[in-house]
Amino acid sequence: MRYMFLIYLDEAKFAVMSQSQRDGYVNAMLDYDAELAAEGRLVFSEPLKTPDHAITVRTWGGQLTTTDGPFMETKEHLSGFVVIEARDMTEAIQIAARMPLAETGSIEVRPLDVLERIA
Template identity: 50%
Template sequence: MKYLCLVYSDEHALHHSPDSPRDEECHAYAASLAASGRMVAGEALQPIRTATTVRLRGGQLSITDGPFAETKEQLAGFYLIDARDLNEAIQIAGKIPPARVGSIEVRPVRELDVPSA
């Protein structure tokens, strides 16, 4: 089953805390997941100042600079993994390096039955 592990962290803490993981550590963990056959995809995101939020209300498109909500932590990246069950997904998520300075939200992926072209 696929699980999405969303990496949340205060952007400043993620890059400046003594416990902050370095890119090399994150790359090594992603490589180990890939080698185990558990990594489907994963990416880090650009800083929140590059975010744009899009909403459609009453047929009107609204575009706002920045993340969708004012929060202490921001979405910093994701790992899409393949795990036997939620317990294994949690074990994998607990080893994602930014978990030391933020949090990892683990959510099962709901497969969409979309016909291929």
Template identity: 50%
Template sequence: MRYLCLVYADEATLNALPQPEVDALIDETLATNQALAESGQLVLAEALEQVEAATTVRVRNRRLSATDGPFAETREQLGGFVLIEARDLNEAIQIAGRLPSARLGSVEVRPVIDLQRERSGP
């Protein structure tokens, strides 16, 4: 199965980190991604721009609206994602726990649905 690991962290805390710690975090993240890629468990991993760069898109009554800001206002913001390949949720949870961000913030693990299979009929 594929699982999307959504990485949440408090941007204020991250912005307050001294540069050497930021560098160490980036190195550790790149190394973790590399290790997951080598074990065949990484599909895609990206870090996201800060939440000020977010736009929420909605369509209501066939009208598209784009609004500034993220979907939900919480203390922790979505800061990145890792798309992984895991046998089951247990393996996905173990992988999510290896992400350095799991320590600083939280990682939401979401199963990816296969849209082709969800369609009824051919």
């Protein structure tokens, strides 16, 4: 079964780190992805640009509106994602716990769903 790890980070925690500490997280995440790939678990993984690069689109009531950035009520924002193959939720959680960014952010583990056309 496929699971998505949604990575949430607070940029303020990284702002006080040295460049070498930030680089350490980048390298650790690249190593983590390489480990998942070697295990045959990695489906896809990508970081996201910070929220100031995002646009939120809505077409409520048939009216198109756009807003700079995402709607956020917390300090953490969606920073990236990893899609893996795992036996079940328990195994997916164990794999997510190995992610270096789990030390400073939070990782939401969510099973992917399959949509099928309804006749």
